[in-house]
Amino acid sequence: MSTAADIPPADLPPADLPPADVLPPRRKNRVWAQLRANPSALFGATIVAFFVIIALLAPVLPIPGPAETDWGAVRKAPSAAHILGTDEIGRDVLSRMIWGAQASLLAGVVSVAIALGLGIPLGVIAGYRGGWTDAIISRITEALLAAPFLILAIALAAFLGPSLRNAMIAIGLSAMPIFIRLARGQTLQVLTEGYIESARAIGLTHLAILWRYILPNIFPPLLVQATLTIATAIIAEASLSFLGLGQQPPAPSWGSMLNTAKAFLEQAPWMAMWPGIAIFLVVLGFNLLGDGLRDALDPRET
Amino acid sequence: MLSFIGRRILIAIPTILLISVFVFVLQKLLPGDPVLALAGEDRNPEILAFLREKYRLNDPLYVQYFHWIGNALQGDLGISLRTQQPVLTLIGQKLPVTIQLAVMALIIAVVIGVPAGIISAYKKGTWIDWLANIVALSGLSVPNFWLGIMMILLVSVKLGWLPASGYQPLMDDPLQSIKVMLMPAFVLGTGLAATLMRHTRSAMLGVLKSDYVRTARAKGLGEMSVVVKHALRNALVPIVTVVTLLFGELLAGAVLTEQIFTIPGFGKLIVDAVFNRDYAVVQGIVLCTAIAFIAMNILADALYRVLNPRMRNS
Amino acid sequence: MSFKRTLALTAALLLGATWAQAADLKIGLAEDPDVLDPDQSRTFVGRIVYASLCDKLVDITPGLEIVPMLATAWTWSEDGKTLTMDLREGVTFHDGEPFNAEAVAFNINRSQTLEESRRKSEVASIASTKVVDDNTIEITLANPDATLIAQFADRAGMMVSPKAAAAAGADFGNAPVCSGPFMFKERVQQDRIVLEKFPGYWNADAINFDSVTFLPITDGTVRLANVRAGDVHLIERLSATDVASVKADGSLALDQAVSLGYQGITVNVANGDRAQTPIGQDARVRRALSLAIDREVMNQVVFDGVMAAGNQPYPPTSPWYNSAIPVPARDVEAAKALLAEAGAEGVSVEIQTSTDPVGLQLLQVVQSMALEAGINVSIVAKEFATQLSEQTAGAYMTSQIGWSGRVDPDGNIHQFMTCEGGINDSKYCNPEVDDLLNGARTSNDVAERKANYDAALAILAEDMPIIYLYHQTWLWAMTTKLDGFVAYPDGMIRLQGVSLSE
Secondary structure: OOOOOOOOHHHOOHHHOOOHHHOOOOOHHHHHHHHHHOHHHHHHHHHHHHHHHHHHHOOOOOOOOOOOOOOOOOOOOOOOOOOOOEOOOOOEHHHHHHHHHHHHHHHHHHHHHHHHHHHHHHHHHHHHHOHHHHHHHHHHHHHHHHOOHHHHHHHHHHHHOOOHHHHHHHHHHHHHHHHHHHHHHHHHHHHOOHHHHHHHHOOOOHHHHHHHHHHHHHHHHHHHHHHHHHHHHHHHHHHHHHOOOOOOOOOOOHHHHHHHHHHHOOOOHHHHHHHHHHHHHHHHHHHHHHHHHHHHHOOOOO | OHHHHHHHHHHHHHHHHHHHHHHHHHHHHOOOOHHHHHHOOOOOHHHHHHHHHHOOOOOOHHHHHHHHHHHHHOOOOOEOOOOOOEHHHHHHHHHHHHHHHHHHHHHHHHHHHHHHHHHHHHOOOOHHHHHHHHHHHHHHHOOHHHHHHHHHHHHHHHOOOOOOOOOOOOOOOHHHHHHHHHHHHHHHHHHHHHHHHHHHHHHHHHHHHOHHHHHHHHOOOOHHHHHHHHHHHHHHHHHHHHHHHHHHHHHHHOHHHHHHHOOOOHHHHHHHHHHHOOHHHHHHHHHHHHHHHHHHHHHHHHHHHHHOHHHOOO | OHHHHHHHHHHHHHHOHHHHHOOEEEEEEOOOOOOOOOOOOOOHHHHHHHHHHOOEOEEEOOOOOEEEOOEEEEEEOOOOOEEEEEEOOOOEOOOOOEOOHHHHHHHHHHHHHOOOOOOOOOOOOEEEEEEEEOOEEEEEEOOOOOOHHHHHOOHHHEOOOHHHHHHHHHHHHHOOOOOOOEEEEEEEOOOEEEEEEOOOOOOHHHOOOOEEEEEEOOOHHHHHHHHHOOOOOEEOOOOHHHHHHHHOOOOEEEEEEEOOOEEEEEEOOOOOHHHOOHHHHOHHHHHHHHHHOOHHHHHHHHHOOOOEEOOOOOOOOOOOOOOOOOOOOOOHHHHHHHHHHHOOOOOEEEEEEEOOHHHHHHHHHHHHHHHHOOOEEEEEEEOHHHHHHHHHHOOOOEEEEEEOOOOOOHHHHHHHHOOOOOOOOOOOOOHHHHHHHHHHHHOOOHHHHHHHHHHHHHHHHHHOOEEEEEEOEEEEEEEOOEEOOOOOOOOOOOOOOOEEOO
């Protein structure tokens, strides 16, 4: 699995080059070609791209403001004036969906960035150093993994106080142990490869070895996991918001829209329908993309 | 085998202790005075002071922790601040509920996921495979709680087919009990079915390629017999392992589903307890789910070894 | 034995199908009650269970008059310091213990001295009790207390079995023993509370159910779906926005009563550093915010007009309401003028609230209305537990919070508005208001009390430490087969005279 790596030659000064035969073969083009040939992955990428573009364009799209209220049009069904209907205080649901996409996508990406940013160093250090460092980090990781993910996120979000930013931190921290474990396992595997021995033999510092050989080689599986975790994180943000611990009004996020909508299921089912469908689609998109990446990066499956 | 399990349990002990410390510290960090939440509308300072003293909230954190863990080791998990019921009683009340939900969800997941995985592997690369994959991924991608409220709206409110919430103990009225739990179990089961389908597919793919199946085919056995009797039997090892792991996750993972369907299980108890700052309950439930989770992990590993003789010697 | 059983069977057959079907009444509650000990409990929802479990010394009518329950009559001494109560004869507790003057004395003592007791402040005026005879008790007060009888119409007046209470101590709530129409059978937290008919109930003829089961169903939509599907017979706290659909449903009946409590925005005027804000320091800013809000439109948008707009601690329907200060109409110009006068144009106001969606919805309406008057409202959602502790600690600018209400007006105003009030989180302090509110406590003359409250409310309408917004309307939805239900402004469910028909 770890052979599926991509080391840009520019990073390697000639002097540091290990013997050519231990360098993993370049797979960049092959990966890209495979991804392009995979209709599911392309479909996923398209969905994700669609939502990203919509979210980015929110300020320039010809839609009412997400906080513009109209007391005369409270909980109105979809119509020409409001294609997706209006919400509990007369705001345009389409506009809130589009602005809400920002919050939901951001929640997915930022929390995974937090998980990666903390998880990779810890995992790599544990794997690389071994011994006590490894034992301590591994035990803590196991403990965190045994505590239910959502409960952990709920407790953390409650501790930090309900807001989108805090929800992202809470989700990021709760997702971190998976990345620690993955990064550690991958590091251990990479360490058994001959080129690390060679790099040590020619006297490279630990930092250099970590940076030039280990990180690039453990990257692909982490990328796959990260893509899939974005999907999980988006659902987690929605779940926290659904419990009132995420995005706070009047700012919209799909999860907080659902939280409000559940009180009006009978009178205004559209309020619950659109955010749910959007979450479903974007999560499906990330899942398809992640699957495609996995297939492309892991030669065994194909 | 026994020594393997023994070793795993020994390793699990520090992990569980760590979880208990972690949860203990985390919830003490939660803003909001539990006693104030307890005091409700009438906040009499004199009573607040008494309650703080009574529940040892004035002690240093480590004293509180050692007091708690000391009692916990003797089987006393404390009492719920909110209702004053012993936490152990609560766990005893909730465990059967969540187990029933988890088992029903697993059954639904197995019934959907395993056949779908087999067919998908058998028809690898065809549109059937592709469709099964998309459906499985959809199951993974739909937010449980949203599916839950939508099903309540459709099945209970609009059609009136199934009750929208509640719980009926299995022993009292088995049929009603299953009926009440059907919708939440289905909601939970969809996500699991997806996971299970994908694992089944990859396990079957491995087996179908093996010499063993090729031999069976060469012997002129019918396709059905080859797939079901020979291939599936071998693919069962990883499937059973995954099911066991999923069960452990389920015990802890039914949080939102229980919330939506008002099922009085672990998940609902713990969420309400976090919001009410009911420390002893949070602590007890997390400890319990963590133990269950780890136990299921050990069981999965043990099963894997039993079912897969090649592992025994390694 | 077998003859008795035959008799009972025959009786059952004679009574026909009604009797058989009336066996179990299922009630959907909006929350899970807390501990079931009248001296220790603190939630509104718990009181709904007590209405079937524990009888009180006195009860109220829907019109808020105090009527006999376990006490059949009572008289005040001339100086208002001695209350003599005649007790109902032949009443027993669920464990067979007799209810008598000794039991009342025990209960008052328990409310006062049990360390966990939440009732202490409610019975604080009682100096001593004297058992005159089995059915007469004399209660002596340290100072006149006009609110005491109303306290006896609530948890402080609930009588528990002295024997059971003495045996269980602070754990009494795990198996409560009272003298109400139903006995405690079992409780599964967050799932159900089951009560069984108490055959020895003094008013047993009024009870038509063999048992009653309370099911906490927190989600409003799910609660409604349950009563619609016939899985429960009655639900409390129907969502205001579901009223229309219940009215349209031929199989459901709706009942409602404006509550005794209020919902509003509490302003931190002197509770620590966070009080040093324009809205905390200048009553004109508070009045401007109040004027900027159209309470009727708010009620319409958020509650489909079902709640009652308000501007005082008790609703306009209350006999204590000061009609000289009606619910103000929205006046954006006047609000702007007040802000200009205070030099606070474009002032920022932070309102904290719990993460409850209804409160958030309400505040978003407030936010949008205030903006038109030049007040920038920001909403900070906290978990309820956090909101409470920050409010007590003074770590807030303003806070959206309510009060479930008490029968006596004192319960809605004294502890919030007096300098030393137990729940005075705004730390508003005005000696004049203190005098008026304390004075109203010591008089048993209704007209005199009303005059005191009117005067206090006139001052509070100027100072406005709490901006009252609306009064909740209790809403019950039930199957049309349920007969005899009466809506009470205290939001309780009294099962006397209620029956199920086919």
